[in-house]
Amino acid sequence: MATKNLQQLxxxxxxxxxxxxxxxxxxxxxDDGNITDAGRIDASLPTLQALIDGGxxxxxxxxxxxxxxxxxxxxSLAPVAEALSERLGQFVALAGDVSGEDAxxxxxxxxxxxxxxxxxxxFDPRETSKDEAEREEFAGELAAxxxxxxxxxxxGFGVVHRAQTSVYDVAKKLPAYAGFLVEKEVxxxxxxxxxxxxxxxxxxxxxxxxxxxxxxxxxxxxxDRVIIGGGMCYTFLAAQGHNVQKSLLQEDMVDTCKELIEKxxxxxLLPVDVAAAPEFDKxxxxxxxxxxxxxxxxxxxxxxxxxxxxxAEAIKDSKTVFWNGPMGVFEFPNFADGTKAVAExxxxxxxxxxxxxxxxxxxxxxxxxxxxxxxxxxxxxxxGGGASLxxxxxxxxxxxxxxxA
Numbered sequence: 001m002a003t004k005n006l007q008q009l010x011x012x013x014x015x016x017x018x019x020x021x022x023x024x025x026x027x028x029x030x031d032d033g034n035i036t037d038a039g040r041i042d043a044s045l046p047t048l049q050a051l052i053d054g055g056x057x058x059x060x061x062x063x064x065x066x067x068x069x070x071x072x073x074x075x076s077l078a079p080v081a082e083a084l085s086e087r088l089g090q091f092v093a094l095a096g097d098v099s100g101e102d103a104x105x106x107x108x109x110x111x112x113x114x115x116x117x118x119x120x121x122x123f124d125p126r127e128t129s130k131d132e133a134e135r136e137e138f139a140g141e142l143a144a145x146x147x148x149x150x151x152x153x154x155x156g157f158g159v160v161h162r163a164q165t166s167v168y169d170v171a172k173k174l175p176a177y178a179g180f181l182v183e184k185e186v187x188x189x190x191x192x193x194x195x196x197x198x199x200x201x202x203x204x205x206x207x208x209x210x211x212x213x214x215x216x217x218x219x220x221x222x223x224d225r226v227i228i229g230g231g232m233c234y235t236f237l238a239a240q241g242h243n244v245q246k247s248l249l250q251e252d253m254v255d256t257c258k259e260l261i262e263k264x265x266x267x268x269l270l271p272v273d274v275a276a277a278p279e280f281d282k283x284x285x286x287x288x289x290x291x292x293x294x295x296x297x298x299x300x301x302x303x304x305x306x307x308x309x310x311x312a313e314a315i316k317d318s319k320t321v322f323w324n325g326p327m328g329v330f331e332f333p334n335f336a337d338g339t340k341a342v343a344e345x346x347x348x349x350x351x352x353x354x355x356x357x358x359x360x361x362x363x364x365x366x367x368x369x370x371x372x373x374x375x376x377x378x379x380x381x382x383x384g385g386g387a388s389l390x391x392x393x394x395x396x397x398x399x400x401x402x403x404x405a
Contacts, residue, residue, distance in 0.1 A: 004178070006047060006153055006155075006177050009177045017150060018056075018057045018146040019058055019146065021058060021060045022060075022062070022152070022153070023062045026040065026064055039369060039381075039383065047155045050180070057107070057114060059107050059115075059118065060117045064122075067122050069126075071123045084117065093106055097118070098119050098121055099142050126165060128162075132169075139172070154403060157382070157383050158384035160182060162399065168402050185383065188380045191356070192320060192392060197319035201225045201315055201321045202226045204228055205339070207248055210250060226264065227342075228270050229326070229342070230326055236257045245296060246299040269310060272291065273291065273306045273307055274303060274304050282331070288305060301329045312344070316348065319353070322360060323346060324388065343359075347374060350378060358382065360382050360392070365381050
């Protein structure tokens with residue numbers, strides 16, 4: 001059975017109905033609780049606005065951070081409610097609980113075109129419980145917020161790869177639909193997964209080889225080039241026999257990297273130089289060095305300029321690019337050059353070569369905004385890091401497949 005989408009729900013009519021929406025508002029906050037990157041909130045607006053305009057009584061669920069099943073004011077959705085109110089131009093009330101008395105009273109009190117937010121779903125340990133009965137019970141409480149004629153809209157793409165209550169179990173309790181964002185993400189990323197135009201270049205960064213191993217293996221078969229950067233490249237360099245000094249290294253993965261280099265050889269593009277520093281600090285001294293010239297006790301914090309040039313060259317001629325994971329510690333301006341070079345090469349390939357370029361969420365999407373690059377220069381910036389990787393890798397996404405169950 002095909003997945004039903006939000007447009008179908010709107011066509012059926014939502015006027016006066018309680019619609020329960022799962023959005024992804026897992027945004028970064030500074031020490032004072034201010035949102036530092038509202039990208040995910042902005043991405044959720046089209047679905048919420050369409051429901052409001054249709055006269056729905058909208059109840060939004062989301063999580064923030066990892067409160068570990070306990071109420072923790074540090075992870076309250078209060079800053080999100082404020083940001084949503086500003087962007088939607090109407091008051092968004094925040095319930096004092098998730099599925100308790102306050103949430104129910106507020107949900108019952110909604111009138112057509114009003115919207116509320118329940119508190120962080122992860123304040124309830126049942127949200128992430130491995131016990132199906134516990135999740136089922138919690139799902140029943142959440143679904144009850146939507147009253148008799150309700151429906152569920154899944155629009156938090158960043159969480160659809162997890163079988164958690166507000167993403168998965170609740171979809172079995174109510175008529176379920178994919179929101180605009182989830183639908184767009186699945187369609188766009190499926191195009192890269194199922195029918196990428198060649199040359200197809202995959203750019204992988206991030207800190208751990210173990211996190212990306214399945215992706216490397218799945219994508220190296222399909223892609224023409226796989227570019228490796230970020231903290232995980234040092235394990236590959238160690239596998240080539242280089243002394244990476246104090247750089248991030250997963251010793252238990254060195255042999256695996258050797259096997260990957262042997263198997264995919266020419267397809268894998270690895271650094272030829274690095275930007276090294278004596279310590280992990282934004283003001284640390286920076287030296288551009290060859291692979292065997294990292295000073296004793298120093299660490300690589302970014303790819304070097306020669307490497308960046310090689311990577312940009314490979315991207316320039318591409319027709320499809322999928323990028324997940326920064327090339328270096330982009331949060332430190334001194335070590336952001338590699339990430340910036342890759343991103344700029346993708347923008348140029350989109351503009352000059354008609355390449356279909358996808359930024360796979362997470363830190364990559366954050367880096368585009370942090371570095372002040374033109375977000376419209378890419379074909380698509382995903383809101384889900386782990387979810388986009390798992391979809392591209394060909395894994396089942398429970399929060400998507402449940403919508404057509």
